[in-house]
Amino acid sequence: MIETLEQVEERVEDDLSATDLLALARDRKAAEDQAAAELLEVAARWADLHPPESIHSAAAFTVPGCEGEEPIAGEGCPLVAEFCVAELGAVLGISSTAAKKLIGHALELRHRLPRLWAQVQSGRVPSWRARLVAETTIHSSPALTMDAARWIDGQVAAVAGRIGTAQLDRLVAETIKRFELADPDPAADPEDGYLSVDPRHVTVNKEDVHYAGTLHVEADLDIADALDxxxxxxxxxxxxxxxxxxxxxxxxxxxxxxxxxxxxxxxDLFSQGHGTGHGEDGLPAAREVVVHAHFDASVVGEQTVFGPTGRMENGQRLVLLDQVTGWCGDSRTKVTVKPVIDLNVELSTPAYEIPDRIREQIVLRDRTCVFPWCTRPARRCDVDHVVEFDHDAAAEGRPQPGPTATHNLAALCRYHHRLKTHSAWTYRMVAPGVFEWTSPHGHRYRRDRTGTSRIDERDPPERP
Structure with a gap:
């Protein structure tokens, strides 16, 4: 039996040989894999406990640029109530989107990839490898039938899940060809099923901004285009x-x-403007992106001095003042300066609709959706009345319980806004930009500008 690190240290503090440490590392990794497999089982059982009332209340992924949605698992898997996802994610300390993926992967493996599921539960295949396969089969385009998914399951299980992403892509493409799931491409070689799926794309990852002020761009191009x-x-x-x-x-x-x-x-702009440009060469500014960057400033004498580093709102990353200066100095850059808003001032309006100035203050204060562990940027969120606005209060001569004011507004992404409105989740603001959430099962979380933390359930809730 392998001793724990504490037992080894108690036995002989200086007797930690290389063999002991390697054995302990192997034991810990096995325990980690087992826990991950058990977590998949828990996620699947959580889904079993929460079927949706209808297909319209089932959890799904929105598809960027489309009005449609993708299910969280493939054909043949049971549907899951959309709002149950948030509770599991909060308990695990992950976002609702990550929890949705976890549940979807568990269902995909259990129902459509049963051989791989069995290998995960027996410890032969680590959870992360199986989830990679499940993610691919769930979101394959065109969608895989149950028979097609089972065929992939047999191929992957035969090699105990040891398959790379490139091999997996080719396997899915071959499956699509084998099961005639897509219209044949007249330009494709009939002997090569991989060519029946067009892999060309250009993806700009706008959500992940590097601290150096860069974005990752990935592309698959036609050979001639790539060489050009x-x-x-x-x-x-x-x-x-x-x-x-x-x-x-x-x-x-x-x-x-x-x-x-x-x-x-x-x-393009020059053509659209019929040659009425503003630059020395007759061309207008080409870069017209508004970059929301926030810098600390101090007044020295009559001059405002900015700190050397700030924060880019997009991506929540650091940005250098010299970088912003360089962007502004580009002759083809159009610079937009936003007015400064004091985040400590209480702003309000008697109306229900939220004016732009108040909305901007909430966006700058909250930075992201204020639901536990959600990271969706506040600029793409709704602004919610924490205490519901009473539309009849003024007409009936009653004080407004939910005013449109800084102390009663919060940024919520559309999913968590709907969750708060239509489920038993509740929250309140205990300080400017500080929120306490209570889940339907009584778990409590605190969210502020530094992130999310759990509130000890033994502690009584604070009174406003």
């Missing part, structure tokens, strides 16, 4: 070097891609 792009970037990077740039090749290629985007945008 590579040549254009190489030529531009070489031109920058010839003009005296001392930056690395990677940086110059990245700047070249931005130059291509701005040049094309400028040409």
């Amino acid at each position: 792009l590579d040549q254009a970037l190489s030529h531009n990077a070489a031109a920058q070097k010839a003009l005296g740039s001392t930056e690395t090749l990677d940086v110059r290629r990245a700047k070249a891609l931005g130059d291509l985007a701005r040049t094309q945008t400028a040409l």
